Amino acid sequence: MAALSPAAPATVRRPRRRRHLPLWHAFWILAAAAYFIVPIISLVQFSFGGRVDGHSAGFHWYATVFADPNFASSFWLSVQIALETVALSIALLVPTAFWIHLRLPRLRPVMDFVSVLPFVVPPIVLIVGLIPFLQPFTFIYSRPEVLDFIYVVFAMPFLYRSLDAGLRAINLQTLAEASANCGASTWSTLIRVVVPNLRSAIIGGSFLTVAIAMGEFTISSLLSFNTFPVYIFNIGQSTSNEAAALAVISLLLTWALMIALYVVGRGGRTTAQMAATR
């Protein structure tokens, strides 16, 4: 190491440099505005727009929505399907994810792969394939419960990934061994140790599942069930102001869900902090 370059240039800029807000930072603020806020404002305006009997509409379209018996029936159908989907998903996926992480870690990449299948196989392809197959079995095909089983598949990636992240955060192998060492069976470990520490992952994934089951349009439309999104779409074909009012109602319900999700998410971060102390 013969010669060293000079330690520091003679001219030194003294003022501390505040880092500039980077370009993409600004872009995302604009994008959020363009993609979420502008459509929503236009939606709200529209839901109060149009003229009814020569007067401005006011809450007219909202009143129309609530007066329509199909509103309640389609809404409750969607809620029922969503809750069934969540219950089925949790019952299947929590033990599966636990078992894979604990005993079959080699299957984890396989599960990662399986869990993207529902994105990669376009729903339209699946349904075009399913319809001719299902049509003969009218006792399933004609009941909305068929959607439960389809939505479980479509929501699987979200719940599984949420559980996967939750399980990675808790040092599962050691906790399970510690629990076994304390005398607990695997089942006992799942119920007393794993599930309490996965609480926020389960709740977070469940909300996503609800949101997906509540919002899915393509499949229920193709299978001709009058779920809530199908109802919105049909109204939109005839009275667009009423559809806008419906969409606003739907958004408010969704936001209530999102706020719950955010609160749970904060709880989740506390768990992550606990995990970080390891």
Place this chain on the structure above:
Amino acid sequence: MAALSPAAPATVRRPRRRRHLPLWHAFWILAAAAYFIVPIISLVQFSFGGRVDGHSAGFHWYATVFADPNFASSFWLSVQIALETVALSIALLVPTAFWIHLRLPRLRPVMDFVSVLPFVVPPIVLIVGLIPFLQPFTFIYSRPEVLDFIYVVFAMPFLYRSLDAGLRAINLQTLAEASANCGASTWSTLIRVVVPNLRSAIIGGSFLTVAIAMGEFTISSLLSFNTFPVYIFNIGQSTSNEAAALAVISLLLTWALMIALYVVGRGGRTTAQMAATR
């Protein structure tokens, strides 16, 4: 510690216990069969089914598909939109994710939240809100490029999460500081250190983006663009055998993509192993 319980019961079962294949393990094999294999078999059968001029159809429906000029035009429209979406997504998200991880880690939970928005706000609601807003701007509304911007938002969670996982795996903070200490600018660090180590995360996320953009039906149908999924749907309304043939072709293309994804995924695991040696 007065008395200790006996060390071990006198009767000891000698045969080593092979753990049973758990119930849900078996369930998932059946589920995969029911959800993916059965529809696909039925789809393939159907694509060779029906009778044409009194003969069995054979490859008739495939020939019909390839003869239809709309097949090529809708397919290439989808490919074009998918590639534009990927290019736009990478250009926006790679620097954003890098910057958030490096300098604004407090924004990470916010990004996690933003990245579930596209799932939580049902597309049908967004579109019902967007249509009246977009309609006046015919120069955007009438061009298929409008889908690029919409798909960027819908694909964002997938690419972002893939990048997020990739960035978590590489000890970014230390690598970036080491690179700066070696004299590199932030931009240089991004290009020479971060991107090469995120290669598989970027490629994996991109494939998902392609798959989503290629498979999306609801929005392009509502905005009346003749993309590939819309074309499949329209054919399905008239000739279901031809639609099945189309779906099989679509599946084969998708599988080619999945195999690429799997190979890249293996590359990704190697990176993860490297990270694990830290």
Place this chain on the structure above:
Amino acid sequence: MARVELRGLHKTFGGGTVALDRLELDVASGELVSLLGPSGCGKTTALRIVAGFETPDAGEVLVDGVDVLGLPASRRNMGMVFQSYSLFPNMTAKANVAYPLRIRRRPKAEREARAVELLDLVGLARQVDRYPHQLSGGQQQRVALARALAHEPAVLLLDEPLSALDAKVRVQLREEVRRIQLELGITTIYVTHDQEEALSISDRVAVLAEGRVEQIGTPAEIYNRPRTPFVASFVGTVNQIDAVVVSPAEGAVRCGERVLVVDGDLSGHAQGADVGLYLRPEDVVLVTDEPEGTPGASGTSGASGTSGASGKVRSITFLGPVTRVGVDCELGALVADVASDVALGLGIGDPVTVVVEPGRMRTLV
């Protein structure tokens, strides 16, 4: 209390790595035996087989003469403390300690009383209601120890419980682990890669290498009478010197131009055979080559040693109570640990005479 015997434990992992090679080990009732070795020597695998988390390919694990390998981990009645923090994050310290009793459906009052009593034993009487993330690393391992003792296990297993902690906390906690182990008289197997930890805490130390016990004995036996070159170099610091046997009967060897009498049995060696000598740094005495009348650097021992080899100081490393001095001399490159105030007079390049008392230069037994 329980007696633990490991009989011919054999374990091969995927890829053909032999983790355990017919391992034999006896742990007497109430004894603390350390398994000491570098990573990959099989010590953790052995412990995990005893705990029931791994299954051996062959062999037996006997607790009071009964093979427990057929039992699942949850029914082996052993308490284990893990290397990484293993507390349940959703439970307080008290709930963690009470957990083994909750699993055993003991009455709430009983398990709470016992949890408080054990937390008191490990010095955490005031932290009973804290959650794991509110405790320091050392406190978490104390809770883990209390939890491992809650169900009055027959055997206590510790898998490098202190390796994630700071040096000061580590020393303090190992003393407490030993105190509690002696107080309860519980049979204990302690896995560690830290030789000082093993020496300081154990009744006996088993040094493992490549899945076998290289040597087992009291800490002093392991340190003073290592049986293999591996044990000699793994436990403590050692100078290794090549020599040739001159007279097996008298224990005389030739080393360079010198003939030395060594400690240890040379009867297994023929005259003229090569033999390795070893010498602890604290047994190397340095005498500064000063004018007559001035006492040598090491004072009294001076020229009375049998083998004065002249050499030169190569390096001086201050370690606190002692200073490690590297010396190049006729015997080779040696390191000597001398009291720091003695070493103050030395500088690099100084001529010194290396003196070793006859009994200190040893061959492997």
Place this chain on the structure above:
Amino acid sequence: MARVELRGLHKTFGGGTVALDRLELDVASGELVSLLGPSGCGKTTALRIVAGFETPDAGEVLVDGVDVLGLPASRRNMGMVFQSYSLFPNMTAKANVAYPLRIRRRPKAEREARAVELLDLVGLARQVDRYPHQLSGGQQQRVALARALAHEPAVLLLDEPLSALDAKVRVQLREEVRRIQLELGITTIYVTHDQEEALSISDRVAVLAEGRVEQIGTPAEIYNRPRTPFVASFVGTVNQIDAVVVSPAEGAVRCGERVLVVDGDLSGHAQGADVGLYLRPEDVVLVTDEPEGTPGASGTSGASGTSGASGKVRSITFLGPVTRVGVDCELGALVADVASDVALGLGIGDPVTVVVEPGRMRTLV
């Protein structure tokens, strides 16, 4: 080579935690100074400010008299080795080491030659084409050291570079770091929480606590003449004894019923003031209470010490070269480090006499 000065560095983190409290430090050209302290003492923050990864609230960092705080990290011309492995996983060892030169657009031939030369210097001549995941932890840190030296930095910064490594590798690597640092004569700041590491590697050690330098000096000064109770107890093991000043002029204190003469300046203390004495375990001599004629356990020192306090053995911990003996005596509960062969004669409960030479019992300066 460069001179580094830290002037009044002040840094407060969110939540009001004071990380650095007007820290002052001078590092001479070619010197290796360790920053030693417990976690949270600000040592890493100070290093990161010098490197340019943190910005202080106030103060200056001068390199050869020029304040570098206005420069981004990438333009400060410093080489840093990080605690966690920081090699670029997508590059071979050689490419990692050549990276700083690639950034500086040096010709390919030059940077390859330099990378190979540096890898040779750190003892990895045969691993140049390995990827980080193919290297052991110790080898990775060697490559990181080579990379930190590649662009001939003015200052070398090391942030606990050995803390993730095994004990044996740690000792070996710290010797090599010191050898290379001396060979290149590069100004170096070395952050560590391991007191033995700091003592063994440094020209000077700065002991930090709560964002300030408690004491700075050579390793021997820090160990033998600690200025605060914190330094005395953080560096090495220490017995602390409460006493009352009898005569400040003569350095006499009363401790229990005894009057002792201590080393250190008592002129700042009034007669009758409370004073803390400290005593290293290796300076406590134990004499077994055997019949006259038999030499005491510690041989010659015997009854010649000034303060023979009778006591009882409380604990015996074998540490290898020395055995740590806990003794309850009139001076309080003390620990003594005695040569292990001497300690062999001791048992728990044995009566012993504690002898301390006058110069060994010190007050804080």
